Amino acid sequence: xxxxxILAQVAREVAVCTRCPLHHSRKKAxxxxxPASAEIMFIGEAPGFYENEQGRPFVGAAGQFLDELLQRAxxxxxxxxxxxVIKCRPPGNRDPLPEELEAxxxxxxxxxxxxxxxxxxxxxRFSMAKFLPGAKISAIHGQMRRVGNRFVIAMYHPxxxxxxxxxxxxxxxxxxxxxxxxxxxxxxxxxxxxxPSPAPTPDEHEEPKxxxxx
Ligand code: SF4
Numbered sequence: 001x002x003x004x005x006i007l008a009q010v011a012r013e014v015a016v017c018t019r020c021p022l023h024h025s026r027k028k029a030x031x032x033x034x035p036a037s038a039e040i041m042f043i044g045e046a047p048g049f050y051e052n053e054q055g056r057p058f059v060g061a062a063g064q065f066l067d068e069l070l071q072r073a074x075x076x077x078x079x080x081x082x083x084x085v086i087k088c089r090p091p092g093n094r095d096p097l098p099e100e101l102e103a104x105x106x107x108x109x110x111x112x113x114x115x116x117x118x119x120x121x122x123x124x125r126f127s128m129a130k131f132l133p134g135a136k137i138s139a140i141h142g143q144m145r146r147v148g149n150r151f152v153i154a155m156y157h158p159x160x161x162x163x164x165x166x167x168x169x170x171x172x173x174x175x176x177x178x179x180x181x182x183x184x185x186x187x188x189x190x191x192x193x194x195x196p197s198p199a200p201t202p203d204e205h206e207e208p209k210x211x212x213x214x
Contacts, residue, residue: 003036006114010107014087015055020103022088028055031107032083038115039182040075042066043108043130044123044157046086046096057082062159066123069158069171073178081115083108085127096126105130118150118185121178124157142174144181149192151185153178 001009011031017023030047033056042058050060058066070077086096086104096104108130112120122128128135131152132145144151153174161171 003114003116007036007111010110010114014107017087017107020088020100022086022090022100025091026088027052029087030055030057030084030089031087032057032081032111034081034083034115035079036115038079038081038117039186040119040121040178041081041083041112041115041117042121042123043127044082044084045126046084046093047089048093048159049089052089057084058158061162062157065158065162069175072172073175075178081111081117083111085130101126101130116150118189119144119182120147120150120152122152122154124160128154141170142177144185146188149189151181151188153181 014029014031017029023029026047030051034041044058047057048060048062050063051057057063066082067077070080085108086100087107088104090096090100120131122131125137128137131147132140132154135154137154137156140154141156142153144153146152155174156167156171158171161167
């Protein structure tokens with residue numbers, strides 16, 4: 001199967017999934033959406049009220065704010081992938097339980113493997129904990145970290161910024177830096193895939209350049 005077919009297959013499985021009790025209360029599962037060629041995946045926590053109604057990610061107030069943030073970053077919604085670590089709405093928007101996160105994890109893993117993004121932007125603490133366990137969002141938000149063969153940037157969840165005015169400016173600032181970080185990620189990944197250059201002769205030797213990712 002090609003990446004598009006894998007994403008479509010995952011979406012079909014998610015729509016009828018009964019792996020955890022959240023399927024009892026869902027109206028529509030929310031597999032996530034975006035092209036298989038996306039360079040960036042935005043991964044939030046779980047569907048809320050409007051997402052459960054429509055089967056689409058980030059369509060409520062937090063989604064409108066995310067659209068605004070993407071615009072500030074010079075990104076179009078249709079060129080990035082947007083989804084969640086949990087595909088069905090927890091009742092009353094409660095936090096997902098560890099067993100629900102575990103049951104749902106395989107779907108996201110398959111989506112990430114199919115898309116193979118350069119950058120994963122985590123939105124909120126459950127998504128951050130998956131890729132950067134033990135990290136504190138207040139300490140690392142907006143910073144780019146290498147995780148395996150890609151980069152991860154932890155951001156505050158847009159909903160948190162809507163409920164806490166002091167976070168809004170921080171989130172906007174972090175998103176505004178995304179284009180610059182994407183360029184750094186592209187350059188670094190390109191460098192990592194190039195064959196090693198021949199050893200320099202003594203005349204050619206120069207101090208190695210440091211690429212700051214943070
Ligand atoms: Fe299946 Fe995930 Fe929905 Fe649970 S949350 S029923 S594991 S798709």
